[in-house]
Amino acid sequence: VKLVESGGGIVKPGGSLKLSCAASGFIFSNAWMSWVRQAPGKGLEWLGRIKSKSDGGTSDYAAPVEGRFTVSRDDSINTLYLQMNSLKMDDTAFYYCTTYGSGWDLNYWGQGTLVTVAS
Amino acid sequence: QTVVTQEPSLTVSPGGTVTLTCASSTGAVTSSYYPNWFQQKPGQAPRALIYSTSNKYSWTPARFSGSLLGGKAALTLSGVQPEDEAEYYCLLYYGAAQVFGGGTRLTVL
Numbered sequence: 001v002k003l004v005e006s007g008g009g010i011v012k013p014g015g016s017l018k019l020s021c022a023a024s025g026f027i028f029s030n031a032w033m034s035w036v037r038q039a040p041g042k043g044l045e046w047l048g049r050i051k052s053k054s055d056g057g058t059s060d061y062a063a064p065v066e067g068r069f070t071v072s073r074d075d076s077i078n079t080l081y082l083q084m085n086s087l088k089m090d091d092t093a094f095y096y097c098t099t100y101g102s103g104w105d106l107n108y109w110g111q112g113t114l115v116t117v118a119s
Numbered sequence: 120q121t122v123v124t125q126e127p128s129l130t131v132s133p134g135g136t137v138t139l140t141c142a143s144s145t146g147a148v149t150s151s152y153y154p155n156w157f158q159q160k161p162g163q164a165p166r167a168l169i170y171s172t173s174n175k176y177s178w179t180p181a182r183f184s185g186s187l188l189g190g191k192a193a194l195t196l197s198g199v200q201p202e203d204e205a206e207y208y209c210l211l212y213y214g215a216a217q218v219f220g221g222g223t224r225l226t227v228l
Contacts, residue, residue, distance in 0.1 A: 036165075043219060043221045044157070044159075044165060044210075044222070046216070046219055060215045060216060061216070062216055062218075063216070101167075103174065104217065105171065106157075109166070110164065111164050112164055
């Protein structure tokens with residue numbers, strides 16, 4: 001299993017950014033996926049998940065980001081996305097994508113991509 | 120807002136045993152919360168250790184074990200090694216959302 005995040009960078013407050021997670025080594029279309037972030041020097045924060053299309057393809061979000069962040073997927077190119085809008089300085093963090101295992105577990109993680117929100 | 124609480128820090132001697140716990144502001148943690156445990160070392164992504172309370176991955180060292188203890192999820196390290204010095208996080212399932220604990224910094228000294 002390999003997960004490679006990209007798309008991080010510096011963005012101004014109020015701006016938008018779309019992160020990608022390229023997946024390989026497993027059948028992506030069958031996988032539930034999630035995004036987790038970690039502000040520098042802080043703990044982990046679960047952001048949201050997306051189910052496989054065969055399980056409905058729906059998404060769930062943590063309350064702090066619901067309405068601003070959207071998780072989506074393109075199974076044709078084995079890629080997970082995180083669209084982030086109305087970014088705040090508090091959104092500065094490393095963003096990780098993960099796979100779900102069989103027990104609501106986040107079993108495989110990417111190396112993360114850094115998003116910095118600054119003016 | 121749901122809060123998941125872990126000990127901020129613990130210290131253990133090499134070869135010793137230590138138990139980290141994970142509590143929920145909603146009440147007792149049960150197997151229905153599907154407790155997960157993760158290890159994170161500086162500069163690295165987190166690594167999954169335990170899922171569904173006590174299940175291990177193929178890469179999880181035998182000295183790590185998960186359980187429920189006194190209404191909390193627990194991670195026990197038996198025969199601690201110097202390389203176990205790290206931050207440990209639990210993750211609980213609340214249906215539409217999942218919530219991480221604040222993490223426990225484990226020092227091996």
